[in-house]
Amino acid sequence: MQGNSIHTLVHMIVGMLFFATLVGILARKMRFPYTVGLVLMGLVFGLLLRNQASIPPALILELMVPPLVFEAAFHTGLRELRRDLAPILALAIPGVILTMLLVGVVVSWGGGFSLPVALVFGALISTTDPISVVALFRSLGAPKRLQTLMEGESLLNDGTAIVAFGLMLVIVESGRFSLGVSLVQFVRVAVGGLAVGLLFAALISQIIKRIGDHLIATTLTFVLAYSAYAFAEDWGTSGVLAVVAAGLLCGNLTARSMTPTARLAVESFWEFAAFAVNSIVFLLIGREMNLAVLAAYWQPILWAIVAVLLARAATVYGLSWTGRDIPRSWTHIMYWGGLHGAISLALALSLPESFGSDRVSLQMMAFGVVLFTLLVQSLSMGPFIRRLNIIEKSETRRLYERARAQAAAAKAGLRQLKAMLAEGRISEYVFDIIETQTTDTARLLKEAVQKSVSAESEIAAFERDAAWGEMLRAQRIELQNLLTAGLISEETYRELVQVVDASFENPPSLPETERQKGNFHRADTKDAKGAKNLII
Numbered sequence: 001m002q003g004n005s006i007h008t009l010v011h012m013i014v015g016m017l018f019f020a021t022l023v024g025i026l027a028r029k030m031r032f033p034y035t036v037g038l039v040l041m042g043l044v045f046g047l048l049l050r051n052q053a054s055i056p057p058a059l060i061l062e063l064m065v066p067p068l069v070f071e072a073a074f075h076t077g078l079r080e081l082r083r084d085l086a087p088i089l090a091l092a093i094p095g096v097i098l099t100m101l102l103v104g105v106v107v108s109w110g111g112g113f114s115l116p117v118a119l120v121f122g123a124l125i126s127t128t129d130p131i132s133v134v135a136l137f138r139s140l141g142a143p144k145r146l147q148t149l150m151e152g153e154s155l156l157n158d159g160t161a162i163v164a165f166g167l168m169l170v171i172v173e174s175g176r177f178s179l180g181v182s183l184v185q186f187v188r189v190a191v192g193g194l195a196v197g198l199l200f201a202a203l204i205s206q207i208i209k210r211i212g213d214h215l216i217a218t219t220l221t222f223v224l225a226y227s228a229y230a231f232a233e234d235w236g237t238s239g240v241l242a243v244v245a246a247g248l249l250c251g252n253l254t255a256r257s258m259t260p261t262a263r264l265a266v267e268s269f270w271e272f273a274a275f276a277v278n279s280i281v282f283l284l285i286g287r288e289m290n291l292a293v294l295a296a297y298w299q300p301i302l303w304a305i306v307a308v309l310l311a312r313a314a315t316v317y318g319l320s321w322t323g324r325d326i327p328r329s330w331t332h333i334m335y336w337g338g339l340h341g342a343i344s345l346a347l348a349l350s351l352p353e354s355f356g357s358d359r360v361s362l363q364m365m366a367f368g369v370v371l372f373t374l375l376v377q378s379l380s381m382g383p384f385i386r387r388l389n390i391i392e393k394s395e396t397r398r399l400y401e402r403a404r405a406q407a408a409a410a411k412a413g414l415r416q417l418k419a420m421l422a423e424g425r426i427s428e429y430v431f432d433i434i435e436t437q438t439t440d441t442a443r444l445l446k447e448a449v450q451k452s453v454s455a456e457s458e459i460a461a462f463e464r465d466a467a468w469g470e471m472l473r474a475q476r477i478e479l480q481n482l483l484t485a486g487l488i489s490e491e492t493y494r495e496l497v498q499v500v501d502a503s504f505e506n507p508p509s510l511p512e513t514e515r516q517k518g519n520f521h522r523a524d525t526k527d528a529k530g531a532k533n534l535i536i
Contacts, residue, residue, distance in 0.1 A: 013280060016045075020279030035131060035341065036374050038282035043291060045283055062229065064277050064346045065162075066243050070225035071274035072155050073247025074255075075267075079473070080148040081248075087323030088149065092156035095315040099126040100164055102314060106307035107365075111300040113358065120168045121362050124348055125308055125369055127161035128154045129341030131278065133381055142390060146330050149323070150337055158343050159241035163189050165347055173354060193238030197245030200228040204246075205254040214262035218269045221250060281342040284349070294368060300361055301368030308369050312338045329388040336384060339373040340366075407445035410438055468507040475500050 023041055027034035081088065103122035108115045128150075137147050166189070167182055204224045208217050224246050232242035255263055294301065316335040320326055348366035351359045414435065421431045476497060483493040 016280050016283040017276060019045075020276075020283065023279075024275075033374070033378050035278070035282060036378055038279055039371060039374050042283045061162075061239075061346055061350050062233075064281055065158075065240060065343065066225045066229045067270070067273040067277045068342055069155070069158055069240055069243045070221075070247040070250075071270040072151065072158075073244050074221075074251035074270055076151060076155055076248060076251065077148070078248060078252045080144070081152050084145065084149055084152065084323055087320055087326065088152040088156060090319040090322040091153045091315060093160050095153075095319055096123075096126045096157050096160045096164060098315050098318075099308075099311040100161075100168075102311035103304075103307040106310065107300070107303055110303035110307075111361075111365075113361075116168065116172045117355070117358050117362070120165065120172055120351075121304070121365060122307075122311075123161055123165040123168045124362075125304070125340055125344050125366060126164070126311075127158050127340070127343045127347075128338045129343055131339075131341060133337040133339060133378065137385075142385065143330075146333065146390070149326075149330070150334060153334075155244060159193065159238055159244050160190065161343070162240045162347065163193075163238050169352070173352075189236070189238045190241055191237075192235065193232045193241030194245045196232040196235065196237055197228045197242035197247075198249060200224055200231070200242070201246040201249035201254065205250065205257070208254055208262075209257045214258075214265040217258055217262040218265050221266055221270070222273075224250060278342050281345055284345075294364060294371075297361060297364040297368070300365050304365040304369050305372050308340070327390075329390050332388060333381075333385060333390065336377055337381060339377055340370050341374070345370060403445045407442055410442040410445060414438055414442070464507055468503075472500050472503055 019041055020038060023037035024034050027037050100119055100122035103125060104115060104119035107113055107121055108118035111118070113121070134147055134151055137150075163186060167185060171182075201224060204220050208220055211217070225243055228242040228246040229239035233239040255266070258266065312335055316331055316338070320331045320334065344366050348363045351362060353359065355362070417426075417431060417434060417438070420426045421428065479488070479493055479496050479500070482488045483490065488496075
């Protein structure tokens with residue numbers, strides 16, 4: 001690439017990030033998904049920045065995908081993921097294959113593409129990106145399990161979709177297809193990628209454990225994301241699944257050995273990286289395309305939208321039965337919340353020039369589907385969620401959550417303060433001043449939490465279930481440790497595990513709350529409302 005082109009590219013990227021920041025500010029003030037704003041801004045970029053330097057298609061996946069996937073995996077809890085692993089895997093593996101086939105057949109029949117080319121489109125559009133939906137979930141207080149279902153599916157189907165996309169590219173370019181060979185290749189690429197990611201994460205984890213510096217820890221996670229992807233691809237395995245495995249291990253195990261400063265620095269860095277890459281991808285697609293071109297491709301885009309909606313319905317309603325006690329209303333949300341975003345766009349942009357005119361058609365169809373999911377599905381998700389009544393959170397519950405979180409944060413701060421004193425990093429004089437104020441804050445918050453719990457049966461039951469489940473999980477871990485150490489037999493272990501597992505369904509009953517007794521008054525929440533304005 002010539003120096004002038006590099007100069008232009010740098011200016012373009014910096015300009016994109018600046019406009020993405022403006023979009024983020026407006027989205028926060030006007031309360032709409034920032035991804036929608038980015039898409040609209042991308043369309044403007046398509047009019048203003050045509051015929052400018054672009055990132056080579058071969059670098060799209062290597063530059064954009066690793067940070068997106070690693071950040072999502074890093075913030076995904078293994079404990080929550082294990083609970084609904086069956087439906088998540090069903091949607092992420094057979095669901096991706098079913099989506100690819102259904103979308104390919106419909107697009108081939110309605111859009112006039114050859115079946116192999118249509119299946120390439122089915123593979124690249126089978127990955128979901130519910131970033132705006134999950135953000136809405138968090139703001140409205142949707143059930144955590146529903147968030148985990150959608151995030152877990154999105155995380156894992158990224159890897160399987162990209163593996164399927166790569167296999168379909170090979171089939172289209174070679175003109176040969178063998179079901180047995182393809183299945184063996186799929187398994188080899190997927191399992192190999194996971195193994196590479198776990199290996200690299202284990203090595204990096206050992207270094208991070210021995211070095212507490214937050215800058216080094218952040219740098220090593222950055223190196224981990226890109227090196228796991230690059231080496232996995234070089235060795236003929238899935239780079240994306242390598243990053244998934246590395247991110248899960250790093251976020252759930254390695255992060256525990258980090259100092260609070262290092263953990264905060266790492267999380268902040270990856271949040272920024274995901275925001276920046278998402279912004280560039282959405283804006284970059286607008287630089288390549290414009291509304292006039294989209295209008296010219298309205299028929300294949302329409303067929304693509306219909307195909308994606310039909311395939312999503314078949315996968316969600318057809319495979320959600322693998323989950324335990326998933327409410328019907330949740331499946332409706334999972335269906336309509338199956339948005340498509342950065343990964344699909346990155347795959348579309350990475351299509352080789354050998355596809356000829358089909359390359360432009362597939363890219364336009366991908367952008368049309370993403371535009372529809374963000375402008376129609378994303379914007380209608382809020383009213384849809386409220387209509388289904390899956391979120392029921394009282395003002396007392398919100399005050400309780402805030403006070404409980406602040407109380408936990410205050411205690412964590414006190415623990416760090418005491419560690420600093422023990423290490424001689426602060427004087428006792430400063431320690432006494434800060435401890436007094438923080439202790440008083442923590443006491444007020446604790447009282448507010450206690451009053452909320454004793455007053456509301458809903459809050460008491462919520463806290464009881466969380467505490468009961470965590471206590472029983474700790475018992476299972478200890479039983480496993482005893483078995484590993486040879487202190488109990490396999491038979492004793494199985495018997496006790498059955499007792500613990502049965503206890504999950506039988507939490508202790510709660511006494512009658514003050515509200516149920518009729519003794520609860522609005523004045524009882526005075527401290528809770530006062531705690532709302534406390535600053536730790």
